[in-house]
Amino acid sequence: QVQLVESGGGLVQAGDSLRLSCAASGRTFSSYTMGWFRQAPGKEREFVAFIRRSGGSTYYADSVKRRFTISRDNAKNLVYLQMNRLKPEDTAVYYCAADQGDFGFPRTVRDYDYWGQGTQVTVSS
Numbered sequence: 001q002v003q004l005v006e007s008g009g010g011l012v013q014a015g016d017s018l019r020l021s022c023a024a025s026g027r028t029f030s031s032y033t034m035g036w037f038r039q040a041p042g043k044e045r046e047f048v049a050f051i052r053r054s055g056g057s058t059y060y061a062d063s064v065k066r067r068f069t070i071s072r073d074n075a076k077n078l079v080y081l082q083m084n085r086l087k088p089e090d091t092a093v094y095y096c097a098a099d100q101g102d103f104g105f106p107r108t109v110r111d112y113d114y115w116g117q118g119t120q121v122t123v124s125s
Contacts, residue, residue: 002026002114004096009119014088016123020081022096022116030054030074032114033099033106036081038092038121045095047107049081059105064090086123093118 008020022034035050049060049070058070069082079096097112106112 002029002032002098004098004114004116006094006096006116006119009094009121011122011124012086014086014123014125016086017082017084018086018121020083020094020096020119020121022079022081024077024079024098026077029077031100031102033102034070034072034079035097035099035106035112036070036079037095037097037109037112038090039095039118040092043092045109048094050099050106051079053102059107061107083121086121088123088125091121091123093120 003025005023012018033052036048037045038048039045047061051058051070051072055072067085072079095118096116098114099106099112
């Protein structure tokens with residue numbers, strides 16, 4: 001089992017950058033595919049990005065491609081989401097999630113086994 005705690009959210013202006021962090025407990029962090037999701041008010045939780053166990057492969061939602069970068073540090077049990085050129089439509093609660101598998105393309109909520117509590121990102125225009 002793994003516990004996840006996100007941090008780094010805040011209020012920024014359009015065009016700014018922000019880096020989210022997700023700290024994971026446990027000694028098996030490197031065995032999980034890690035993902036980021038977000039949920040805006042009144043909307044369903046949506047996929048943002050995932051990164052494979054080794055960090056060698058990543059995948060992004062079209063809406064964030066070339067603006068966001070997911071990375072991980074397995075030695076520190078951390079996963080990051082670097083967000084550049086933020087837009088007001090990026091406003092949401094951002095969640096970190098862990099998937100025990102390492103295959104396929106885990107892009108739905110059901111693909112993930114563990115979740116953090118979320119961190120709020122607000123982008124003003």
